[in-house]
Amino acid sequence: MASIHREVLIDGTPENVWAAVRAFGEIHQRLAPGFVTDTRVEGDIRVVTFANGTVVRELIVDLDDEARRIAYAVVGGSLEPTHHHASMQILDDTENRSRFVWITDVTPSSLRGPIGEMVDQGIQVIKRTLDRDGLRPGQR
Template sequence: MVSVRVETIVAAAPEAVWDAVADVGNVHRRLLPGRVAAARLEGDERVLTMSDGSEVRELIVAVDHEHMRMAYSVQGPGRLALAHHHAAFQVIAHDGGHARLVWVTDVLPHDREPAIRARVERAIEEMRAVLES
């Protein structure tokens, strides 16, 4: 299994960043507007409609308010033909009242690592920009 870890410093209070991350039904409004067109919750699953109209189904594994950590898993092979996917965000207090946003994604097969890395590196910077706006 390959782990892709990306992080960024967000010029916003950790509690504000966590509030957006933990609001799993509003990722299309609070974290990735434009990339994610819509989101809906179906029990423990979140269904994302991407800007190209495709859908991604995610199991929300944990929303841990105490540790400001949210974990999810993409269900099914989906667009990138993944055999396994598990990811987690964690928000950590950083200097000056800012937040460190950490995103770790574990995937199989190994050869999908470059595509996953490119996607999450772009997405975390998009999130930072939205969170700072």
């Protein structure tokens, strides 16, 4: 099993950053536009289309507003891991800054490289998007 753990600081209150992450059906608009080109919600499944053509079906496992954490698992699509579980959580860093934590566990270990690259690209786009969209104190 491979574990991919990434963190980034975002200039924005945890509440505002969480609002963008929590909108799990709007990834292509609010969280990672350009990196994700489409998102559809079908019950508790989120269908995500990436700019590189990868399409995944993600089961939403947990959406916890108190912990500001979403957990999901890839259960189908063009990426076919034996096991995939990921979570994104927004933590307090300073008064006006948030720590974005993204953890992905996947098997087989050979997927560490390709999924790690997607996570790295995604987290860069997320930071640019949330910083760019003015998620700073007093703004929404």
